[in-house]
Amino acid sequence: MSQDRLRAILAWIVIVLTAVPVGGAVWLGVVHGESPCILCWAQRTSMVLIGLVGLFVIRYGPRPRYIGMVVLLGAWGVFMSLRHSSLHLARDVGQGYAAPYFGVHTYAWAWLIHWLVLGVVGVLLLMLREEPAEEGPHDPGRVGRFAFVLFVAVVAANASQAFITTGPPPFMGQADPVRFSLNPRHWVWMNRDELAGRVSLRGSWTIPRPDPVALDVDPEPAGGPLADLPTLPAQDWGRIGPALDGQLTGFARDTKTGQFLGTTEHFSAYVFDSSLTRIEHHVELDHQYSIDLTPLAGATFLGDTLALLATNKSYVLLRPDTSADPDREWRHFRATTGDVTELRRSRFATVRARLLYVLSLAYDPEADELITVSVPSARHRRLVVSRFTRADMTLASEFLPRLDPGLSLRSDDRSLAEYVVTGSVVRNGLLYLISGAFSTVLVIDLTEKVVVAAYTVPGIEQPVGLAARGSQLLVAQADGRIAAVELPLVGGSSARGPVGS
């Protein structure tokens, strides 16, 4: 393809680009009242600039700096569109920002257009014949002149729309614009604080992953947000007998068999006998394939099934199985005692706890639901209890527990979200939680969604799991030591409320 031919093709491309997405956007504004937000304006301007580079090529030929500029604009446009679309793409079906056109919102169209620009530039360069660069400006030809006229007209129309909807400098586009109007009384210029908020790379997604065995929390009970809590002293201490491949990160007990389940920082799951002296089953999960597992942090028994939970809410279901096929399970385990089958590996999806990690897993047999409790981050301070139906492992309900009138915060600026729940167990309709922060046991009435009692447990270090055995709560530590404390029977035979039983 000669350079003359290239210029002719480019003239048509500039005409289409100017008339359809850029000119069409003005038409949408004037006819339908559609106003662009500040991000839409940047994407539209990028398309206009690509058209302008096309005019440069029509006038002066395909110089390297023009090609470099259009590639940069295409790449930046793709980034802008993806960044803009990321605000809305993951919403529920049919939800978006402003009106869709041909079933697609404008920010998604911008992604397609910039991607097409990069593709078209590549194809044109592939087809361009190598010939000496021509000096000086060229006559744009009839089609080229039409492209120039159309470009100037459409850009002038955009400038008019920009003046009406965003105002003269220093005003700029708005995050939430209002509909277009030719009536100056309805013009709104920067009514929101677009410049407010600190500069951030990831914003609300800046959430450090918690390390189950190295939490940066204050274990001192006296510093907790709840005032005047009774104490649950350790009645006795035990230890997991066999050597593990790392520190403990999750812990559970099967009330029917008395077996224990533990997870470690190296993605291992162990099933122990009821005396914690013998390993009955062991697997080391392959945490990279294919659903990624961040460190395991929770475990529970679901009848004969073992449920393991990672901090990112990915879960794994295992089952002890003497007929397990080691070749089939090779894909799941990096090490195994050969008698465990992986049933499923997937992820829990939450709503209120969406941007929060978890460090615990419990099972409520009466409701047949699994329960997670979120841990706070510097960005998001919420304690969210999420319940998932065992049948489909889908979110059943969520709540932010309220505080029983018998409990009180030390001051108005304190919150339950200061607790970092690292272990949990359900017993008699009550959810018992152990918090690594402030070494505190919280008791939540699952029916009333209320924290009905709380107790400090002095002397524990890095609790990672909680289990019930008879009249005792077992608090497992990362070092494999187990503290047994009295199981507070709130609302039952024991006293109700924070009275220490």
Added chain:
Amino acid sequence: MEFLNFLLILWAAWLIWRRPERERFAFALLVVSCLLMALLFLVGTHTSLVPRVNL
């Protein structure tokens, strides 16, 4: 600011159409316009510069 940017673009288009010998200045206007466009986008996303999705 978007209004100002479109004026810069119109200026550059007018130069390459009616004053083609001023190509370097027109290209400089193009570069300035690109930078202004990028700046406005970054202002609009300054609280989270990269997409709010898992990376």
